[in-house]
Amino acid sequence: MxxxxxxxxxxxxxxxxxxxxxxxxxxxxxxxxxxxxxxxxxxxxxxxxxxxxxxxxxxxxxxxxxxxxxxxxxxxxxxxxxxxxxxxxxxxxxxxxxxxxxxxxxxxxxxxxxxxxxxxxxxxxxxxxxxxxxxxxxxxxxxxxxxxxxxxxxxxxxKNAPPGIVFYEHNCLDCHSEYHYEIGPALDRKFIRSKGRLWFEKYLYSIKQPKEIPISCTQIDEKDSLMVKEMIHYLF
Ligand code: HEC
Missing domain, CATH: 3.40.1000 (Protein Transport Mog1p; Chain A)
Incomplete structure (x- = not known):
């Protein structure tokens, strides 16, 4: 002991x-x-x-x-x-x-x-x-x-309702690059800032009509507004 x-x-x-x-x-x-x-x-x-x-x-x-x-x-x-x-x-x-x-x-x-x-x-x-x-x-x-x-x-x-940055990289960078034109225009800082926050947010929720190509940009549901806010916080 x-x-x-x-x-x-x-x-x-x-x-x-x-x-x-x-x-x-x-x-x-x-x-x-x-x-x-x-x-x-x-x-x-x-x-x-x-x-x-x-x-x-x-x-x-x-x-x-x-x-x-x-x-x-x-x-x-x-x-x-x-x-x-x-x-x-x-x-x-x-x-x-x-x-x-x-x-x-x-x-x-x-x-x-x-x-x-x-x-x-x-x-x-x-x-x-x-x-x-x-x-x-x-x-x-x-x-x-x-x-x-x-x-x-x-x-x-x-992962089904991820925060803004995760959603952005996962869902937007399939068609966009931050450096050059891919399926959509380059989402570089200068381009994004030239659009302004309000325009950008409205654009994400809007229904898009395809123009020259039969692929159109994502429409985000308004119920995902928290994710959109986080994404905008990051992009701007
Ligand atoms: C399926 C492919 C695809 C995905 C995914 C996509 N986009 Fe797009 N995006 C496009 C195309 C194509 C255009 C060119 C305009 C059009 O035809 O809708 C575009 C245009 C844009 C524009 C420019 C609009 C203008 O009028 O100048 C912005 C900003 C944009 N996208 C942001 C985003 C963001 C942020 C996401 C992620 C939520 C996203 N896109 C996801 C294909 C896509």
Whole structure:
């Protein structure tokens, strides 16, 4: 019995010293920063036009990508996860989490921070609460915000009624590119801004008559106005 208690005491001691040794480290790449506990190990690599690194701990890995590549990750089929659009220091982002809390993937995607491109961070497996705690410390554009981001798990939406950015990449970029004319005109910033918010919103709800080609632009149902608002927030 005595032995048993000494082992427990020993374990507790090891555990406590281990806890005390964990401090917070700051990660910074251009306009993005966050803090992470020091028991995660950071490995950095640098590509030609993008940055790539990862944090690892106990078999879980968090991948971090930043740069011009702008992958438009929601153009591809959506996984059966939950999504939420969150504004971080004035910039729109998407958090994606699985329907179960453990052993699964969770990500944060910021398609456009500035002309330098976007940011994408996702973990491979493990406890998504650990991951979200790190994500909550994200700050953009040298923000001095002290408070962590609020992530309300109740407000996440499934892939059938996704938030604006997810809907936009998934449904609009089939026919439009942001760079050149495809089936429809290029949805670049200059073109979008030249239309104005009000016109743009009205256009999305309107019935379209095909002109030269037998394909016409999507009409969005007015009941999806929240999604449209999020999309416009992002595009403008
Ligand atoms: C099935 C293909 C298709 C999809 C999907 C699509 N569009 Fe279009 N879009 C077009 C075509 C074709 C045009 C050219 C005008 C027309 O014939 O309707 C167009 C035109 C536009 C225009 C310019 C209208 C003008 O009068 O200058 C905007 C803005 C636009 N689309 C935005 C969007 C957005 C935002 C989405 C996603 C919700 C979207 N489109 C999805 C095919 C598409």
């Amino acid at each position: 005595k032995n048993f208690f000494s082992i427990i005491t020993l374990l507790l001691l090891i555990h406590c010293t281990k806890q005390e040794n964990i401090s917070l480290r700051k990660f910074e790449i251009e306009k993005v920063e966050f803090t992470y506990p020091s028991d995660w190990k950071l490995t950095e690599t640098e590509g030609i036009d993008s940055y790539f690194s990862y944090l690892s701990k106990d078999g879980d890995t968090i991948y971090i990508e930043f740069g011009m590549y702008n992958p438009k990750i929601y153009k591809s089929p959506l996984q059966d996860n939950l999504f939420r659009q969150v504004t971080i220091d004035g910039t729109e982002s998407i958090i994606e989490i699985p329907k179960t809390k453990y052993g699964n993937f969770a990500s944060i995607y910021i398609p456009t921070i500035d002309s330098a491109g976007g940011f994408y961070m996702f973990n491979k497996n493990g406890n998504i609460e650990d991951f979200l705690r790190i994500y909550q410390t994200l700050k953009l554009n040298k923000s001095r915000r002290k408070k962590p981001l609020i992530i309300d798990l109740k407000e996440f939406k499934n």
